[in-house]
Amino acid sequence: MPGTETCLRVGGRVRAEYVVGERFGESDAYGTRARGRLNIDARTATAYGTLRTFIRYELTNNSGMYNNGSAGFNVGGTVAGFNTIAASATTSLVDLAFIQFGPITAGRAQSFFDFYASDFNFNSIRTADTRLNLLAYTATFGSGFSATISLEDRVSGAGTGGGRDLGVGSLAGATLVRQGQDYPDLVGSLRVDQGWGSAQLSGAVGNRKGAAAVGLGAVEGDEFVWAIQGGVKINLPMLAAGDTLFLQAAYADGALGYLGYTGSGVGAFGLGRIGNLALFDTALNTVTGSMKNSTGYSLVAAFRHFWTPTLRSEISASYSELKLGYVTPGTVGLQRSMDPKEFIAAANLIWSPVSGLDIGVEVLYSNLQLRQPVVAVDNFGVRSNAARLIKSEDTIAGRLRIQRDF
Template sequence: MKLVKSLLLGSAAGFAAVAGAQAADLPSRKAAPVEYVRVCSTYGAGFFYIPGTQTCLRVGGRIRAEYLVQETFDGVGLDTSDGYGFRARGRLNIDARTATAYGTLRTFIRFEMTVSNGSYGQGVNSTGPQFVAVRGGAGGTVSNLDKGFVQFGPVTAGRAQSFFDFYADTHNYGPIRGSDMTSNLLAYTATFGSGFSATISLEDRSERQVVGNFVTGGQTYPDIVGSLNLTQGWGSAQLSGAVFERNGQLGQGFVGGASDKTGYAIQGGVKINLPMLAAGDELWLQAAYTEGGISYLGYGGAGAGSTWGPNSNVGRLAFVNSDANVDVNGRTILTKGYALTAVLLHYWTPTIRQAVYGSYSELDYGRGVFVGGVANQDPKEFRIGSNLVWSPVSGLDIGVEVLYAKAEVKTRIQAAGRPLGVLIKSDDALSARLRIQRDF
């Protein structure tokens, strides 16, 4: 029996040794390395490294629900406007940045989709038919590439905020005057230190021009925009200018060519931080003047990048916006105008803030000029509003706004939506909005 045990144990040990030797000859399999997502703190919160690269990425967005209530002027002639409107807007932001020997390489995309109905895009305080078509007005879904550009060191190429703009509707809900334009452009920015920079930008004229009373000719060159900006701890200041062409071909109701004109716009703005009142408080002051480019004042625009439509509506008063006009002799006359904007933001508590804002503007179409068959509209407009916003948690805003507008023209014109013969010279309107917005 002892002999049998010894034979069995010896055989088992032999088999184990042989099996171990064979296993050692087999190729081994190692676990693949795990790519962990790393936080990228170079460009601020929310960025992370794309695994396997040195590119930092941030994905964000916004959902906005908004509700508008406005006057309808019932009982006076005809009125097809609604007293309320609903809007839903979604936004997706993708921001990718890579450090290079030439500076930061940045790619930014902002895509929006909007569905609006009711009083959005209609009269009273609205932004007019163009807003309906390209910015999500009454009826239907509108998609829009709001931003899409590449920045490589000092160069910005693609679709971005105009370098002329300064305040650009930062705090108001409803529209006040002042340039807020997204445009296709090619720009170069030089940075000199201590917060000082200078930019020269070639920007697409197609979305800036406001053709109300002339047929535009072919473009020779884009709008040439320049700006000087100073940003420091106390706030920021900017001086902007633009030079452009307005080449009319036919005046409304006239036959024959019209002369080409060179127009310009200039703007100065300052933002002052007011921490002595409360953390986050700030004051904005802005003034702009133009000859031939009223979109630089916030009066219209031909493309999706414009906050405004080509016409202006205040209550029953609707008037045509036009960069240039053609008189009875076929001469092109550039529209002159200016706009003043002021905004004060105050934090009552860290979660409750209020903005008070207003604008005043005037346009001069030129003596003897006809717009839509009516002489000398020369509108003057005043807008003032305020919103109160509660942010119960980070990224969530619940706000209400009241906005009042009053406008008048030099010559009485046909009231919008009224029977023939109902002429008015001035009107005003009141609107209110509720906005619930989540940014992430």
């Protein structure tokens, strides 16, 4: 910037997407998305190191499957068991807004828990990928080693894949009142970045509170929650320049948001015929006040290969299992938790004819299995009167993306 010691870079992205898949209920069998992103990055050299300020602002218009979640890009819906007409909707989002000064990061930034955070941006698998409000300190030790401690606001991630807090249910599945938390989630990570790639071990601890009105009084519960994750990124230049492999595993106890789940539902391709199954981090016993955490784990693998300098493929997959601490409403037969198991796979082919332009096609597949059968959603978007029971579902979708980064 003339007259100052600050360097300013203005960039952004324009993305157009088109998705097709199976139609459920009143939803469309296709969807469209248009997204504009503006990045502003200002850096100033100081006696204490680089002072950086970064802002990323997005405007997105979605229609069809992108709104109702049935294509795997926005999970779940608003009413369990119902598909709704997905009209066009425009949303705005302050995706990133942070200051970095020496070891300090303050503002809205990528969670320091995350490792593989949808780095291959065409793919949509189950992984922790959240931007939220935080205050972090990073110590560097040389040779690429660093350690970070971060205070992260677990509910401020809404709009970027959901907040970390999935709320509180009752042992019978009813939603209760989420109480205020005593302290932010505390995240710590150890990381190494070298020529061969990167590796990270991260963990998070927090607490979740819930309350329910009982008679003339109230029952309250308070439970400790935690999550841990390890990942490795391996550069594979012996195959082709730019080839990369990610491997990652995570476990959560009362903190399902750290596995990449949101409170809006389960199933990568959203509603489908199984319907929207709400998820809670923990469940409150409205008689004793005790709480039982939901637990789960996830495994992630992703591989990028350049066939030529302008043609690449990205293949990724995730597998996760949850053990819920409550019985889901609307179950039939034995009353027990759903304990979903989910597998997602995605593969694409992307052509970059000129720098900054991607034109690609992608196929996504999801398999969801439940421990307990549910009544299927029929093609009218409501529970079937024939009471057809299902406990597993396969869904496939495809999309075309044209994207320009500048």
